[in-house]
Amino acid sequence: MTPRTIRADDLVDSIADALQFMSYYHPADFVQSLKRAYESETHGPARNALLQILINSKLCAAAHRPVCQDTGVVHVFFRMGMDVRIHDESTDITPSLQALANRAVARAYRCKENPLRASIVLDPLGARTNTRDNTPAVVHIEMIEGNTIGMIVAAKGGGGDVKARYTMLNPSDSVADWVVSQLPNMGAGWCPPGVLGIGVGGSPEQAMLMAKRALFSPIDMHVLQAAGPQNPLDALRLDIFERINALGIGAQGLGGNTTVLDIKIEHAASHAALLPVAIIPNCAATRFVRFELDGSGVAQLVPPPLSLWDDIPDALPGLGGRSVDLDTLTPGEVATWRAGDTLLLSGTLLTARDAAHKRLADLLERRQPLPVDLRGRAIYYVGPVDPIEGEAVGPAGPTTSTRMDKFMPALLEQTGLLVTIGKAERGPTAIEAIRRAGAAYLMAVGGAAYLISKAVRSARVVAFEDLGMEAIYEFTVENMPVVVAVDSDGRSVHKTFFATVSDI
């Protein structure tokens, strides 16, 4: 094979371009699959959630702004030909693929026209300091025969990886039974409906990697359904797909017909004693691009036609929700809200997510004053994207609420906090704390971050600025649509649909 030289700049530019591209364009097959799910959905709340995700997708494609506030952890899967040489004109030393991927990530995430959110923290056991440019990337390298570099570039949201599961089955056990059994306890923080990646066989760590990589291929379940299974792998995909959707978890866990859009399986040879199985879901922020570099320049990325979104409205039709003034909230008013009610929030709210909650809890434990007064207020669990000109804030959808559950008893009892707003179900600890305090938990649609940000009129950091996107902001919102997910009597819209909701 004739050896080829590929310019380091072409590699970096291609990855950086791909990251920008996928931040605002959903893959066309994903949009089509979501549309099929929306058309066939009969349960009202799930239908509404699907519509919000589709409108969000349309607005992002037109505005070139991210489909989710969680703009992801960058994964690059390199398939590097043994006859490729990488040449960096700026230095005599050829940088590592990790260094080149990091260069691309830093550039793409700090792009002035479309800044993306920096979500990576260093030192996970210690200070957990945000790296501010979303580096480092997660890099996987396979050396293969050839003189090209194949790449999958993906920006994987945290909500799906939080729900990754792994087990070692006995070789005679049923893979489908185990996979299906995991779904109810995974809750809805991964923003269903989405694709489920499954890795079967190999060694334990290979199974996890296969489950992740399996996610990055086109959705074709409708083709398989129409043609029928041609081999045991097809049959397994179809069986798992049908059984998971029959659970009725639905969009955002609100109940409904579609929980998974497709099942993707990778498998590998393994020891006769082993049957390792891993699952990883992908959320509504499905973002990946595949391309190959052959030395002739940067990858050419073809945008989906905007006509893909023609049949989707530009804005939510009037929801007819009840208007709520966040600046005059009282326990008496909160007590009148019922699980399932739609509310339109106006006024000011505070934001706080994982790191800010930890700091607030530490201050409470040490009996020190908090930097914000929470009495009678609402906290929105969000880490927003930075704004560009003309925006109060960038995309600002909810993060998974269960991670904040353990903080709820102390916060509600000791601060007078009345309302929390986030994504998906709450676990028993939080629900009991909400009931005891006569508080409420409201739910916004995960995966509709840009649409939700349109309701934010102003935003300013009021505490913990060093935490970056995890700082406490004060948002002024106007008609922000939410659903009462846990009311002051402890009734939960999600419990209706889950057999068990674990306290994660």
Ligand SMILES: O=C(O)C[C@H](O)C(=O)O
């Ligand atoms: O980090 C976020 O903003 C959301 C996260 O991906 C989650 O779904 O919990």
